Amino acid sequence: MEVGSHVKLFLDHATTLKLHTGNLVNRCRLKCPSSASEELQDCIRATLSEWLAMLPKTPEIDLPGALDCTIPQNTELITPEEREELRVSVKLFLAESNCSSIKNAVDLACVSLGVSQLDSVIIAPPVLPEGETLTLAHLQPLWAKLEEVVQNQKAASIGTSDLDKTQLEELYNWAQVKPSSNQVNLASCCVMPPDLTAFAKEFDIQLLTHNDSKELLSSADFQEAMQESCKDLQVADWRLEWVLRYSIIVKSRGIIKAKGYLVHAQKNTI
Numbered sequence: 001m002e003v004g005s006h007v008k009l010f011l012d013h014a015t016t017l018k019l020h021t022g023n024l025v026n027r028c029r030l031k032c033p034s035s036a037s038e039e040l041q042d043c044i045r046a047t048l049s050e051w052l053a054m055l056p057k058t059p060e061i062d063l064p065g066a067l068d069c070t071i072p073q074n075t076e077l078i079t080p081e082e083r084e085e086l087r088v089s090v091k092l093f094l095a096e097s098n099c100s101s102i103k104n105a106v107d108l109a110c111v112s113l114g115v116s117q118l119d120s121v122i123i124a125p126p127v128l129p130e131g132e133t134l135t136l137a138h139l140q141p142l143w144a145k146l147e148e149v150v151q152n153q154k155a156a157s158i159g160t161s162d163l164d165k166t167q168l169e170e171l172y173n174w175a176q177v178k179p180s181s182n183q184v185n186l187a188s189c190c191v192m193p194p195d196l197t198a199f200a201k202e203f204d205i206q207l208l209t210h211n212d213s214k215e216l217l218s219s220a221d222f223q224e225a226m227q228e229s230c231k232d233l234q235v236a237d238w239r240l241e242w243v244l245r246y247s248i249i250v251k252s253r254g255i256i257k258a259k260g261y262l263v264h265a266q267k268n269t270i
Helices: 005-013 036-053 100-113 136-151 165-174 194-202 219-229
Strands: 016-020 066-070 086-094 120-124 158-161 181-185 206-210 238-250 255-267
Touching: 016 036, 036 066, 036 219, 036 255, 086 100, 100 136, 100 238, 100 255, 120 136, 120 181, 136 158, 136 165, 158 206, 165 194, 181 194, 194 206, 219 238
Parallel strands: 016 066, 086 120, 120 158, 158 181, 181 206
Antiparallel strands: 016 255, 086 238, 238 255
8 A cells, every 4th residue: 555645643742553454364365375464464464454454544633652553343341231142252462571461451342342351361471582481480470460460350360472391380379369370382292291291280370282383473474564554654663462362252162253453563763
């Protein structure tokens, strides 16, 4: 999409960008993505292009500092009548070690989906520099914020991703609100490690499998998707803060009613 002057005005003025892909179950796809990362980039491009095309040609005097890139007809709220029949699960991928992102992401998910509480929140910590190993010290500030989410009744249960037996045990022993699940990437281990399986069974922690890449979307990938949605735009100042993936499942039938992504990015203004 070529950037008109009105689009450039909006994007140059904004410092925050929130994007909701809408329900991907209803979305007509031209190709099947090879990975969740590719799917997410496709969705960002498509949503941004569609949203930018809807912007008014003559912007108001007061341009918004926060852009809410949502296509209303692609989203639907959960009604109170159907809430009991549905399980709402999310996985939060943090691009930065900003603990306040956890509350912001959960709050936005609740508002975007029309619920007061999520059934499950799984956290994927930020990717560490090469050669650095995830420790309890990395997890503690993140988990403390997740515990607040549970205490404020915004999530019924919280879980982890890619922890080995030692990491999971250390977190479990330290935590006030215990992890109810731990995701394991079967690309890195074809069979569940026996020590992890035994520990999880003893303390009633559900072991789930996933095939997400370590970094679902880098800031560079996000900038590339923005650039392809709006040519000639300066995207170098934009950085990805977090991505939240949600799935809404009909409990009695085990089918996916809705799934999608929420994306949050910030512009460096210094």
